[in-house]
Amino acid sequence: MVNTSVELSGITLSNPVIPASGTFGFGYEFAELYDINKLGTFSFKGTTKEPRFGNPTPRIAECTAGMINSVGLQNPGVEKVISEELPKLKKCFNKPVIANISGFSVDEYVYTCEKIDKEEQVGIIEVNISCPNVHGGGMSFGTSAKSAAEVTKAVKAVTTKPVYIKLSPNVTDITEIAKACEDAGADGISMINTLMGMRIDLKTKKPVVANKSGGFSGPAIFPVAVSMVYRTFEAVKIPIIGMGGVSTAENVIEMMLAGATAVQVGAANLADPYAGLKIVEALPEAMEKYGIKNLKDIIGGAH
Amino acid sequence: MKDVIYTVESNEQLTENVYKMKLAGDTSAITAPGQFINIKIESLFLRRPISVFDCEDGAVTIIYKVVGTGTEKMAQMTKGQKLDCLTGLGNGFNTELSGNSPVVIGGGVGVPPMYYLAKKLREQNKNVTAILGFNKESEIFGEEDFKSLGVKTVVTTVDGSAGIKGFVTDGMKDIDYTYFYTCGPEPMLKAVYNASKTSGQFSFEERMGCGFGACMGCSCKTKYGNKRICKEGPVLVKEEIIW
Numbered sequence: 150m151v152n153t154s155v156e157l158s159g160i161t162l163s164n165p166v167i168p169a170s171g172t173f174g175f176g177y178e179f180a181e182l183y184d185i186n187k188l189g190t191f192s193f194k195g196t197t198k199e200p201r202f203g204n205p206t207p208r209i210a211e212c213t214a215g216m217i218n219s220v221g222l223q224n225p226g227v228e229k230v231i232s233e234e235l236p237k238l239k240k241c242f243n244k245p246v247i248a249n250i251s252g253f254s255v256d257e258y259v260y261t262c263e264k265i266d267k268e269e270q271v272g273i274i275e276v277n278i279s280c281p282n283v284h285g286g287g288m289s290f291g292t293s294a295k296s297a298a299e300v301t302k303a304v305k306a307v308t309t310k311p312v313y314i315k316l317s318p319n320v321t322d323i324t325e326i327a328k329a330c331e332d333a334g335a336d337g338i339s340m341i342n343t344l345m346g347m348r349i350d351l352k353t354k355k356p357v358v359a360n361k362s363g364g365f366s367g368p369a370i371f372p373v374a375v376s377m378v379y380r381t382f383e384a385v386k387i388p389i390i391g392m393g394g395v396s397t398a399e400n401v402i403e404m405m406l407a408g409a410t411a412v413q414v415g416a417a418n419l420a421d422p423y424a425g426l427k428i429v430e431a432l433p434e435a436m437e438k439y440g441i442k443n444l445k446d447i448i449g450g451a452h
Numbered sequence: 453m454k455d456v457i458y459t460v461e462s463n464e465q466l467t468e469n470v471y472k473m474k475l476a477g478d479t480s481a482i483t484a485p486g487q488f489i490n491i492k493i494e495s496l497f498l499r500r501p502i503s504v505f506d507c508e509d510g511a512v513t514i515i516y517k518v519v520g521t522g523t524e525k526m527a528q529m530t531k532g533q534k535l536d537c538l539t540g541l542g543n544g545f546n547t548e549l550s551g552n553s554p555v556v557i558g559g560g561v562g563v564p565p566m567y568y569l570a571k572k573l574r575e576q577n578k579n580v581t582a583i584l585g586f587n588k589e590s591e592i593f594g595e596e597d598f599k600s601l602g603v604k605t606v607v608t609t610v611d612g613s614a615g616i617k618g619f620v621t622d623g624m625k626d627i628d629y630t631y632f633y634t635c636g637p638e639p640m641l642k643a644v645y646n647a648s649k650t651s652g653q654f655s656f657e658e659r660m661g662c663g664f665g666a667c668m669g670c671s672c673k674t675k676y677g678n679k680r681i682c683k684e685g686p687v688l689v690k691e692e693i694i695w
Contacts, residue, residue: 209667211496422455
């Protein structure tokens with residue numbers, strides 16, 4: 150028997166597999182397909198202070214081994230998330246969930262964090278400072294160490310729950326931003342968000358997505374993510390949730406060897422709604438194949 | 453929604469770039485005409501959403517146009533091949549609102565979902581008229597299928613090479629109907645909206661990520677709030693549409 154459990158800031162997960170924000174809604178729709186309690190946990194749809202429709206369509210473009218999205222943080226706003234979405238989730242999920250929040254000013258991050266902090270079911274708050282699809286917020290906080298630290302400090306002040314900062318790969322040196330977040334009190338790092346990408350339609354000779362650029366994700370970015378997690382593991386002491394193109398149990402092991410304590414699965418859920426479950430179920434066999442008895446023991450093992 | 457591994461039973465060419473594929477397997481998740489299936493194609497990341505042309509116990513038939521890499525690969529598929537599909541996606545058409553004499557209006561690759569709809573309406577003994585719009589005679593498909601259901605079938609072509617010369621809206625002029633259903637390119641849908649004298653339902657298209665409501669890739673605004681084309685759509689009622 151292998152042991153797949155891991156620990157994030159005092160919260161024990163039965164396995165490290167976590168569907169990523171924006172690819173799993175608020176969970177309950179996937180619960181119609183399988184028992185989502187089999188997952189380590191999941192990170193729910195990025196939530197903001199105000200309701201948002203997001204960007205114009207088309208919002209999706211296909212790429213080799215991946216996709217571009219420019220959804221733009223569509224969500225019903227934190228009040229409705231609390232009054233409508235979380236009660237539905239509670240009926241089908243009995244684990245602490247990761248609340249993914251975003252904002253367009255420090256005050257908005259604080260507002261949303263304060264509200265979501267009071268939700269019993271929320272185990273970890275994941276602060277998205279890296280959405281490439283919104284202007285005047287989102288990624289702009291994640292591309293400077295100073296503003297990343299500012300957001301971290303501000304949200305830490307209004308919650309007692311562990312705060313993980315979700316970082317953008319669209320920076321010169323992601324380890325600097327990670328360090329700034331750690332110094333500002335972050336309990337962990339989630340990385341990486343999508344890479345900026347664009348596809349151009351040869352027939353119309355215009356960008357495929359209406360917002361022109363979007364966030365590139367999927368198996369194609371996996372090596373980029375592994376490299377960034379590997380380097381960040383050497384720069385910070387706080388745990389890292391690794392993500393970017395993860396689509397197999399082997400990818401989970403590789404990401405953990407690079408330094409991730411837990412692993413998120415994003416785009417793979419969209420290509421196959423059972424992806425999260427399949428990875429969880431394949432994990433013990435993959436561990437046995439590579440002689441791993443206790444998954445926790447391999448974190449950062451490649452260093 | 454159900455994930456089903458189908459077996460290709462046939463894949464025949466109907467016109468220069470339109471194909472008809474019959475897939476054998478579980479169809480229990482397909483509960484309404486106007487729903488679609490989302491097809492996993494080897495080596496491509498995203499699935500391809502295709503509307504249901506016909507559905508029976510144990511087999512679903514789709515008609516698709518070759519427009520890119522995914523549909524090119526589909527056109528090459530042969531009998532016996534396996535296809536991973538998510539089935540029974542979308543809301544589909546509501547046949548209860550149709551009155552006694554509904555008209556179904558399809559344009560180009562918007563024609564296929566109208567067939568399964570017409571079939572269901574005929575099962576309810578409705579007096580159905582179909583208006584099928586194409587660019588030219590060589591692109592026409594499905595006409596005989598509709599006729600065999602006992603549906604009064606009107607064909608329009610933009611160049612006048614067959615049927616009524618003009619658009620589907622020209623075919624609508626001389627018929628009486630209690631309700632309408634339509635699927636086709638957006639300019640056509642808008643023209644039908646403006647020409648229509650009754651309430652009706654529209655099936656929309658949008659680029660999709662997942663096809664089952666998870667990614668918010670295909671959202672649209674309606675008078676009844678934000679909807680996902682893949683989940684609360686693809687069918688919207690006339691009264692809720694914002695152009």
